Amino acid sequence: MDGHTLRLAAPGFLEWRVWDDGCVVFNAATGQTHYLDNFTSYLLRLIEAAPLTVDDLTETVSVGLGRERSAQIEAQIAGALRNFETLALLESAR
Amino acid sequence: MTRIGVMDPGALSRRLAAGAVLSVPPFAVRLQTPLAVLHRSMHMLYGEFDLLDDGGVPDFVIRVSGTGGLRRFARRQAMAFIDTPPPYTPLPERMAPIMFEQALNWCVATRTFTHLILHAAVVAKNGRAVIVPGQSGQGKSTLCAALVARGWRHVSDEFALMDPASLAITAHPRPISLKNRSLEVVAAWAPDLRQSPAYEGTPKGTIAYVRPSRDAVDAAPEPVTPVAVVFPRFDPAQAPGLDPMGKAAAFIALTACSVNYREFGAAGFDAIGRLVDGHPVLSATYPDTESAVALLEQVAA
Incomplete structure (x- = not known):
């Protein structure tokens, strides 16, 4: 998926409620509500703001968190992206 | 409207056996049951509720009756019918009041679209x-x-x-x-x-x-x-x-x-x-x- 562009499966269909202990997002395209922790909601918001590649996303997250890019961050992001795809929140295209 | 608790129990039994509409705010519920155990229970538990004398259009229609076959003779059961097939397993007839409450809960949970x-x-x-x-x-x-x-x-x-x-x-x-x-x-x-x-x-x-x-x-x-x-x-x-x-x-x-x-x-x-x-x-x-x-x-x- 590294070279793919990540984009929302249904742009403009997400509604958010954000709190200190996490956030919930309603996907009007599927009628599903999802709980997201702070890290995963940060990722989804970045993708919602503008389609980007996994490489760009990883770089942006690393900078945003003030951490060196690492295998751990990459694994965290990869796991979250798989979940987003399973939940029909995300699609990727070459 | 007639408050159920002040009705003569025999009169309530006749109304429920024929089918009567109760006000269970915010709903109107038509109950029809020949079961005496449920007549007694309704008189006691719903004593402060009203029967709607003019009937009116009920939100829910519930019928609680005995089961047929050999169950008429041994371990008699009560069954609740909501228009068509009942969503619950029958219970012994003495538990008919529970069947009614379950049936009404099911109606409220599955057929209320305004709240x-x-x-x-x-x-x-x-x-x-x-x-x-x-x-x-x-x-x-x-x-x-x-x-x-x-x-x-x-x-x-x-x-x-x-x-x-x-x-x-x-x-x-x-x-x-x-x-x-x-x-x-x-x-x-x-x-x-x-x-x-x-x-x-x-x-x-x-x-x-x-x-x-x-x-x-x-x-x-x-x-x-x-x-x-x-x-x-x-x-x-x-x-x-x-x-x-x-x-x-x-x-x-x-x-x-x-x-x-x-x-x-x-x-x-x-x-x-x-x-x-x-x-x-x-x-x-x-x-x-x-x-x-x-x-x-x-x-x-």
Whole structure:
């Protein structure tokens, strides 16, 4: 998926409620509500703001968190992206 | 309208055998049953409710009757019919009142499209309503009965019927369902509350119902405004306490308690979000009834 562009499966269909202990997002395209922790909601918001590649996303997250890019961050992001795809929140295209 | 409790029991039996429409606010329910055990139960538990003399168009139609075949002769059963096939396993005929309550719960949960419904008791003091969510067996009915016995308004025992736009709750007072140990707890706490006979051997153990008061039924047309949500947690090993829940956790817990959240789509998401954003959502831990009531008094103060 590294070279793919990540984009929302249904742009403009997400509604958010954000709190200190996490956030919930309603996907009007599927009628599903999802709980997201702070890290995963940060990722989804970045993708919602503008389609980007996994490489760009990883770089942006690393900078945003003030951490060196690492295998751990990459694994965290990869796991979250798989979940987003399973939940029909995300699609990727070459 | 005729108040059921003042009717001659024989006259009530004849009306119910033929089929009669009851006002169970905010619904009109047509009940038809030939079963004497249910006639007696309706006279007692629904004594403060009205029969609608002109019939009218009911929201729900429920028929509770005996089963056929050999069951007519041995271990007679009661079966509830809601238009067509019943969603429940038949129970022994002596448990017909439980069948009626289950059938009515099913109707409310699956056929109400105007309100966002939470599995929750709702009680109010001085107009300040508290939503007490919880699945069956988590203590909401025990707490509801204990508070009602201390003068709180009985808004609902089983379902909070919430307007998704205003968040106002339409009252739906019904007999309060007590199970197993809570029968003794409530009997000891409030010996004056009128309880039905205990039905032993149900799939959920022993069940009895508390009759709603006249005040609760008379006040039913007035909706209430929630001031807080309190998730009850009985734990005999813990000191009593109120703990704020995280908003996201509270949101998820409330949607899990809703029977029709998905049907409302974005409006349901928005309503639960505003409920969580605009009201304290608390977890109340208590080791006994006394401390539970004290905690709720604190919340509604």
